[in-house]
Amino acid sequence: MSDLITTALVDLDLSAADKDAATRRLAELVHAEGRCTDLDVFLADVQAREQQMPTGLEGGIGIPHARSKSVTEPTVAFGRAPAGIDFGASDGPAHLIFLIAAPDGGGDAHLQVLAALARRLVHASFKEALMNANDASDVVDLFKREVVVK
Amino acid sequence: MKIVAVTSCPTGIAHTYMAAEALEEAGRAGGHEIDVETQGAAGAATLADEVIGAADVVILAADVEVRNRERFAGKPTVTVSVKRAINDAVGVVAEAVRLAAAGPSDRPEVIRTEPAAKLPAGAGTGTQVRGWLMTGVSYLIPFVAAGGILIALSFMIGGYEIVGVKADIPGFLDSFSVFSGHDWAGLMFILGDGIFGTFLLPVLAGFIAYAIADRPGLAPGFVAGWAAGVIGAGFLGAIVGGLTGGLIALAIARIKVPSAVRGVMPVVVIPLFASLINGFLMLVVVGKPIATVTDGLNNWLSSLAGGSLILLGIILGLMMAFDMGGPVNKVAYAFAVTGLAEAATSASSTQLQVMATVMAAGMVPPLALALATVVRPGLFSRAERENGKAAWLLGASFITEGAIPFAAGDPLRVIPSIMAGSALTGGLVMAFGNELRAPHGGVWVFGLVTDWPLYVVAVAAGTALAAALVILLKAGTRSKDEAVLEAQEDAQLFATA
Numbered sequence: 001m002s003d004l005i006t007t008a009l010v011d012l013d014l015s016a017a018d019k020d021a022a023t024r025r026l027a028e029l030v031h032a033e034g035r036c037t038d039l040d041v042f043l044a045d046v047q048a049r050e051q052q053m054p055t056g057l058e059g060g061i062g063i064p065h066a067r068s069k070s071v072t073e074p075t076v077a078f079g080r081a082p083a084g085i086d087f088g089a090s091d092g093p094a095h096l097i098f099l100i101a102a103p104d105g106g107g108d109a110h111l112q113v114l115a116a117l118a119r120r121l122v123h124a125s126f127k128e129a130l131m132n133a134n135d136a137s138d139v140v141d142l143f144k145r146e147v148v149v150k
Numbered sequence: 151m152k153i154v155a156v157t158s159c160p161t162g163i164a165h166t167y168m169a170a171e172a173l174e175e176a177g178r179a180g181g182h183e184i185d186v187e188t189q190g191a192a193g194a195a196t197l198a199d200e201v202i203g204a205a206d207v208v209i210l211a212a213d214v215e216v217r218n219r220e221r222f223a224g225k226p227t228v229t230v231s232v233k234r235a236i237n238d239a240v241g242v243v244a245e246a247v248r249l250a251a252a253g254p255s256d257r258p259e260v261i262r263t264e265p266a267a268k269l270p271a272g273a274g275t276g277t278q279v280r281g282w283l284m285t286g287v288s289y290l291i292p293f294v295a296a297g298g299i300l301i302a303l304s305f306m307i308g309g310y311e312i313v314g315v316k317a318d319i320p321g322f323l324d325s326f327s328v329f330s331g332h333d334w335a336g337l338m339f340i341l342g343d344g345i346f347g348t349f350l351l352p353v354l355a356g357f358i359a360y361a362i363a364d365r366p367g368l369a370p371g372f373v374a375g376w377a378a379g380v381i382g383a384g385f386l387g388a389i390v391g392g393l394t395g396g397l398i399a400l401a402i403a404r405i406k407v408p409s410a411v412r413g414v415m416p417v418v419v420i421p422l423f424a425s426l427i428n429g430f431l432m433l434v435v436v437g438k439p440i441a442t443v444t445d446g447l448n449n450w451l452s453s454l455a456g457g458s459l460i461l462l463g464i465i466l467g468l469m470m471a472f473d474m475g476g477p478v479n480k481v482a483y484a485f486a487v488t489g490l491a492e493a494a495t496s497a498s499s500t501q502l503q504v505m506a507t508v509m510a511a512g513m514v515p516p517l518a519l520a521l522a523t524v525v526r527p528g529l530f531s532r533a534e535r536e537n538g539k540a541a542w543l544l545g546a547s548f549i550t551e552g553a554i555p556f557a558a559g560d561p562l563r564v565i566p567s568i569m570a571g572s573a574l575t576g577g578l579v580m581a582f583g584n585e586l587r588a589p590h591g592g593v594w595v596f597g598l599v600t601d602w603p604l605y606v607v608a609v610a611a612g613t614a615l616a617a618a619l620v621i622l623l624k625a626g627t628r629s630k631d632e633a634v635l636e637a638q639e640d641a642q643l644f645a646t647a
Binding site: 048057 | 163165168188190213233238239528633
């Protein structure tokens with residue numbers, strides 16, 4: 001299984017009018033990296049999840065996500081938005097946006113890595129390190145170090 | 151303090167685990183022992199019974215229903231949204247500690263069964279009922295698919311006369327040969343027919359009741375489904391019985407009882423009394439009117455047979471699609487098959503036209519819904535889309551039951567649409583004058599239909615009309631709550647698969 005994230009899946013200067021545009025931008029990275037076969041299907045699945053309840057969380061993070069049959073392997077695309085993008089959290093816009101893409105069906109073993117990622121997201125130190133990352137390879141290294149399946 | 155928690159969210163890949171981590175951190179920081187069961191997509195480490203038994207307090211952080219919730223019966227319980235657990239885990243843990251310190255729960259909470267956390271706030275009664283129906287349907291689909299495909303395969307391999315093996319199953323099994331294609335087809339038919347006859351209605355009703363009242367609803371629901379079969383009430387009867395079974399179980403669960411009895415309520419008391427009451431309702435109260443209606447329809451059809459054949463075709467079409475295997479459908483089908491027996495000894499072709507009409511009209515509902523799931527997949531839940539794939543084969547094989555999952559999940563939109571489609575097909579077959587001597591078989595007996603190309607046109611026209619109507623009704627009148635509901639149902643279904 002390849003890595004959860006690559007440097008091509010990182011955008012440290014994400015600017016978008018709204019969360020839909022931000023999500024699309026990140027989804028395009030996933031698509032360009034060949035981990036998603038159909039951009040529109042994937043976006044529709046993410047949209048459906050987002051409509052149930054916005055995925056913005058306190059502390060400036062947004063985690064649009066979906067299990068989709070268009071996704072070929074567990075992947076996260078990461079965007080840092082200095083200006084902030086509203087993801088519906090009660091305490092303000094999101095600066096760290098994680099688009100989590102999970103393949104549909106199949107066993108659960110390959111989703112362990114996404115569970116491990118989700119667990120890291122609640123730690124302030126992880127978020128802080130992402131805020132301070134200098135470039136995409138910093139981010140990828142951080143994920144490699146911190147997101148460990150136990 | 152010993153804390154156990156369950157986290158669960160619609161998609162099961164993010165919030166479930168974030169909430170688990172946040173609660174674990176907050177619990178440990180507060181000096182508590184905490185174990186969290188993540189009911190997500192990456193597998194759940196199930197809480198051991200000893201751990202639950204030793205726990206002082208339970209935290210349920212969930213946006214979808216917590217599975218096996220009755221394990222926590224009687225424990226002080228804090229129920230919060232999964233988001234709140236992530237955003238304010240420390241506050242949630244503090245609340246749990248306060249609750250535990252206040253002493254054992256004195257609420258009569260055996261199970262908190264309202265799926266309140268499952269639905270968006272303000273969802274109407276209609277949406278709630280649809281949620282219950284969809285849960286029933288999601289458990290029904292595997293049975294429809296397995297049974298229907300087995301029957302279809304048996305026709306493909308053994309021809310429609312394979313149904314004869316049912317007459318003497320022990321004899322058939324005695325002489326079963328693994329090298330005989332016919333015997334395999336017979337076995338498939340017996341299995342498929344057994345699944346349809348034994349399980350469809352009980353599973354549908356049982357799991358509708360389960361959606362309402364959790365496990366205590368299972369017995370009264372299954373009983374109602376079986377009773378619907380006994381009184382010939384079909385899947386609509388099973389839906390009604392499932393709803394009443396669940397609501398009765400829920401009502402009994404709300405009765406305040408002494409704490410000594412509380413423990414046996416979900417396992418013994420509720421299933422016992424709810425089954426008795428619901429069984430009485432189905433067999434005695436509902437049974438009689440159904441029998442009366444069946445007789446009335448029978449007489450009415452016979453009286454129509456002398457009049458306009460096209461009108462008769464339209465009415466047979468409406469009847470075939472109305473309840474798919476229920477009393478109305480059965481009257482129409484029995485009318486055709488009885489006529490077939492008479493036709494064998496007479497020269498009249500009306501009976502053969504009736505048989506052709508009934509088969510064509512019965513093929514339309516599954517085909518139409520299969521078509522609709524392909525044309526507008528977004529209007530259907532994922533479970534329905536999967537069922538749509540099997541529905542092609544079931545419709546082609548004249549297994550009308552293939553449409554039941556769609557109709558049971560959304561009866562008010564689906565049933566009128568397929569009735570219109572089947573009515574068109576029925577009228578056209580009569581107009582074209584097609585005749586059929588086989589009582590079953592779908593496309594596998596099309597060779598026996600006179601003027602079969604026109605027959606195909608009739609089936610296709612009804613299929614197209616019904617699919618178009620389903621799409622129009624769903625697209626035009628589906629509320630956002632319903633879409634959310636379907637997404638959540640899917641998330642749960644496929645996360646646990």
